[in-house]
Structure formats: structure tokens, C-alpha cells
Amino acid sequence: xxxxxxxxxxxxxxxxGEPYIIIGFEFSKPGKGQALYRTKxxxxxxxxxxxxxxxxxxxxxKPDLEERTMQFLYSQGDEYHFMDTSSYEQxxxxxxxxxxHLNFLVDNMEVQVLFFSDKAIDITLPTFxxxxxxxxxxxxxxxxxxxxxxxxxxxxxxxLQVPPFIEEGERIQIDTRTGDYMTRVKD
Amino acid sequence: MLTPHRxxxxxxxLQAVRSFFYSRGYFEVDTPIRLPVLIPEPHIIPFExxxxxxxxxxxxxMKRLLARGNSKLFQVSHCFRKEEVGRFHQTEFTMLExxxxxxxxxxxxxxxxxxxxxxxxxxxxxxGVRNAFILLRENSEISLAQPWDRITVxxxxxxxxxxxxxxxxxxxMFDELLVTRIEPNLGWEKPVFLYDYPVECGSxxxxxxxxxxxxxxxxxxxxxxxxxxxxxxxxxxxxxxxRFEREIEKSRKAGQDYAxxxxxxxxxxxxxxxxxxIALGLDRLFMIFLGLSTVSEVVCLYxxxx
Numbered sequence: 001x002x003x004x005x006x007x008x009x010x011x012x013x014x015x016x017g018e019p020y021i022i023i024g025f026e027f028s029k030p031g032k033g034q035a036l037y038r039t040k041x042x043x044x045x046x047x048x049x050x051x052x053x054x055x056x057x058x059x060x061x062k063p064d065l066e067e068r069t070m071q072f073l074y075s076q077g078d079e080y081h082f083m084d085t086s087s088y089e090q091x092x093x094x095x096x097x098x099x100x101h102l103n104f105l106v107d108n109m110e111v112q113v114l115f116f117s118d119k120a121i122d123i124t125l126p127t128f129x130x131x132x133x134x135x136x137x138x139x140x141x142x143x144x145x146x147x148x149x150x151x152x153x154x155x156x157x158x159x160l161q162v163p164p165f166i167e168e169g170e171r172i173q174i175d176t177r178t179g180d181y182m183t184r185v186k187d
Numbered sequence: 188m189l190t191p192h193r194x195x196x197x198x199x200x201l202q203a204v205r206s207f208f209y210s211r212g213y214f215e216v217d218t219p220i221r222l223p224v225l226i227p228e229p230h231i232i233p234f235e236x237x238x239x240x241x242x243x244x245x246x247x248x249m250k251r252l253l254a255r256g257n258s259k260l261f262q263v264s265h266c267f268r269k270e271e272v273g274r275f276h277q278t279e280f281t282m283l284e285x286x287x288x289x290x291x292x293x294x295x296x297x298x299x300x301x302x303x304x305x306x307x308x309x310x311x312x313x314x315g316v317r318n319a320f321i322l323l324r325e326n327s328e329i330s331l332a333q334p335w336d337r338i339t340v341x342x343x344x345x346x347x348x349x350x351x352x353x354x355x356x357x358x359x360m361f362d363e364l365l366v367t368r369i370e371p372n373l374g375w376e377k378p379v380f381l382y383d384y385p386v387e388c389g390s391x392x393x394x395x396x397x398x399x400x401x402x403x404x405x406x407x408x409x410x411x412x413x414x415x416x417x418x419x420x421x422x423x424x425x426x427x428x429x430r431f432e433r434e435i436e437k438s439r440k441a442g443q444d445y446a447x448x449x450x451x452x453x454x455x456x457x458x459x460x461x462x463x464x465i466a467l468g469l470d471r472l473f474m475i476f477l478g479l480s481t482v483s484e485v486v487c488l489y490x491x492x493x
Contacts, residue, residue, distance in 0.1 A: 027272060027273025031413055032228065032230065033365065034230045056441075
């Protein structure tokens with residue numbers, strides 16, 4: 001169990017049988033009054049958010065969360081199938097659960113799958129992924145228009161801004177936390 | 188971490204604080220910070236120190252010195268309160284506390300105005316100070332022109348929380364509404380004194396003349412931040428004992444075992460005449476003057492750095 005004084009940004013707690021992550025937190029206390037823990041929670045399943053003020057005697061259950069390394073196998077309709085690389089167990093997440101992760105997910109990629117009470121609820125991608133550029137306007141040398149970047153499309157269909165010298169067929173590294181271009185990858 | 192430049196600014200502010208009180212004839216005192224018994228306050232948790240406790244404020248010791256015939260005292264001391272950590276809280280923080288014999292809380296409110304105006308005039312080159320008459324906080328200009336605004340606790344509850352302070356107390360929502368609905372509105376045009384607290388919220392404050400349900404207690408707010416807590420001191424030992432008994436009872440119910448009756452303080456209270464006193468959070472005040480957003484940015488070394 002957690003008590004209110006354990007609450008902080010990033011802590012995961014269970015409320016009404018659902019895991020929540022604290023995304024905003026402020027400790028308040030009128031000089032002579034009781035401590036108040038003002039928190040903003042986001043459901044780790046639905047993404048719904050709510051704010052609530054807790055007090056010193058409030059208690060919170062620790063959610064039963066586990067992360068396992070799994071490999072992305074294939075997608076079928078709205079299902080995205082992953083396999084545990086040590087036990088060969090297979091599970092899937094829905095397109096809705098995958099959300100923005102799809103911008104960076106390619107076949108055979110190893111990801112961390114988050115389980116809540118043995119049910120897969122989310123994945124964490126590698127921080128950096130290398131993706132192939134599938135569509136890019138050619139770089140006109142001597143272009144003096146002054147633009148520092150141009151848009152390209154990568155193999156997942158994701159569009160991002162890159163330096164003008166990046167060309168179709170090249171591989172680039174992307175930071176999955178921000179979705180930003182990092183560097184050109186030489187194979 | 189404080190840069191050498193900031194450390195110098197903090198030093199100048201501390202010097203200005205002391206100049207103000209010395210120039211008005213106050214004695215500076217430095218009372219012990221490890222004590223065998225503290226004020227019984229159910230919501231303030233002390234650190235144990237070899238069977239005694241680190242003080243949570245210098246109030247008991249300073250009032251004992253006043254009872255011995257000292258009439259104007261101030262102290263800058265580090266105080267310790269367990270589990271209080273946040274943007275505006277640290278478990279160890281710097282408190283400025285001062286007392287004057289013969290005074291009421293109204294005299295203290297007026298002196299609070301003079302004190303902060305004195306600091307602004309002395310330290311006009313800081314990021315949180317536009318000039319001697321205006322403070323800056325989150326793009327608001329806060330006028331220091333006197334007199335500052337005053338609003339009673341009950342008026343504030345009616346105006347910002349849509350109910351009376353009495354109703355809020357009855358529903359155990361007093362602190363929560365104060366923090367979420369009232370405090371954020373206070374002190375953006377001018378500093379504000381919130382005053383006349385229900386007797387349940389002022390265990391060391393004198394009852395208000397003409398309304399026994401209230402105490403002569405006030406809090407100073409600037410830019411939504413509680414900066415100081417002052418009151419006309421309760422100086423009747425019997426009533427003080429009864430109020431402490433209630434607080435000790437509340438502490439025990441909350442499972443705390445350290446609350447005990449401060450007997451020597453109650454003995455001293457027999458010799459204390461009309462007095463008013465105030466405690467002001469210096470780290471918060473310096474944070475405002477330096478234009479910073481958290482108290483951890485204004486202390487010499489923050490706990491995470493130790």
C-alpha cells in the first residue's frame with residue numbers, strides 16, 4: 001500500500017481496480033491546517049484523466065504491473081501480435097491501445113509490453129528506432145531558399161522534418177519519445 | 188544550487204531583514220532548536236532527535252522570553268516539519284518570527300506592511316521587484332501601496348467557495364476549500380490579510396472581542412501564497428490548557444504519540460501580558476523577491492544536493 005505522502009509525479013497506483021499514473025502533483029498545506037495532496041491522474045488503460053485532492057490518511061493499492069520484452073510479429077485487422085522471446089507466448093494489443101506507437105513500429109522490433117494483472121495494456125518502444133525513408137523530395141544543391149528542414153515519410157507512414165540532404169531509401173534514427181529526427185544511419 | 192550572485196542577493200535580503208528589526212529596537216534571539224516538548228499541533232509532525240524533538244517553530248521559547256519581561260524580540264531560525272515537501276514546502280525551512288508586548292494583531296498587520304515595503308525599497312534590483320512600490324509575480328504587478336487589502340475568513344469563504352467558514356468546518360472541508368478555492372485568488376493586486384479565523388483554527392490565538400467564535404488571527408498572502416501567520420496571543424493559562432488538551436486529543440486520534448502538554452510554557456503564560464506575534468516563511472518571501480518559482484531555488488543547499 002502507498003500512503004498519501006508517497007504520492008509524486010510518475011507514481012503508479014490502483015484506484016477502483018484500475019491502474020493510474022500520476023501526471024501532476026502538488027503538495028499543499030495551510031500553515032496550521034492539514035496536508036493536502038493535489039494530484040492529476042491518468043488511467044493507464046483508458047487514458048482518461050481526473051484530478052483529486054487526497055489527505056494524509058488516504059491509502060492506495062499498488063497495481064500489479066509487469067513489463068516483459070516481446071517481439072512484434074504481425075498485424076491482422078486491428079490486432080497487433082507480439083511474442084515473448086523466451087517463452088514464445090503470444091499476445092495482442094488493439095489498434096486503439098497502440099495509438100501513436102504505430103508511427104514507429106516495424107516487424108520484428110523488440111518492445112516492452114506492460115501487463116496489468118496479466119493483461120497486456122500498453123507497450124514501450126525502444127527510445128531510438130531506425131526507419132527507412134520511403135518518400136522525400138530531392139535536395140536541390142545550391143537551394144538558397146533558407147529552409148533548414150524538409151518533410152519526409154518513413155516506412156511506417158509517419159511524416160517528420162529532417163535536414164534537406166536526407167534522400168529516399170536512406171535510414172534515419174528517430175527519438176520515439178518526441179518523434180524527432182536524430183541522425184542519418186549508415187548501414 | 189544558488190549561484191554566487193544569488194547567494195549575495197540572499198545575503199543582502201537577510202541583512203535587510205535584520206536592519207529593519209534592529210532599527211525598530213527589537214532584540215535578536217537564538218533560542219534552542221532541540222526541545223523536549225512542542226506545541227501540540229495535530230497537523231505538524233516533528234523530527235525526533237535523541238528522545239527530544241527538532242522545533243517546528245520557535246514560538247514556545249520566544250513567548251517564555253517575553254514572559255520574563257522582554258518586550259520586542261525577533262528570530263531567524265531553521266524549523267523542521269516532517270513530510271512537508273513540495274514547490275513551496277521543505278522539511279527544513281527558514282522562519283522569521285517576531286513579537287511585541289502590548290500589541291494586537293492589527294498593529295502587527297501594519298508592521299508587516301512596513302517590513303515588506305522596507306525590503307522592497309532596500310532591494311529594488313531583484314527580479315521579483317519592479318521598484319520600491321511594486322512586486323512582480325507571474326506577469327502580475329502587485330502594488331505595495333498601503334494600506335493593503337483585508338478580508339475576513341468568513342467573507343473569503345462566501346465570496347470564493349460559496350459557503351460559510353462554519354459550514355466548511357462542519358464538513359471537514361475548511362482546509363481543502365481554503366487551498367483550492369480561496370488562496371489562489373488572494374494577493375494579486377495588493378498583498379492581502381485574511382483575518383478572524385474560527386476558534387478551531389487558532390489554538391494559540393486570543394478570542395476576538397465581541398465574537399467568541401473567532402480568534403484574532405491573520406495570514407498574509409502575496410500572489411496566492413501564504414507567507415505569514417500572526418495573532419494576538421492567548422495569554423490565559425487555563426484556556427490555553429483546555430485548547431491544548433483538545434489538540435492533544437486530536438493528535439492521539441490520528442495515531443501520533445509525541446503530543447504532550449507544554450507545562451513550563453503554561454507556567455510562563457501567567458506572566459505574559461498583552462502580546463502579538465507573527466511567523467513568516469523567509470524562503471517563500473525570498474523566492475518572490477528573487478523572482479523564482481520554487482523554495483528549493485533560494486536555499487543555500489537544497490536537500491537533494493546533500
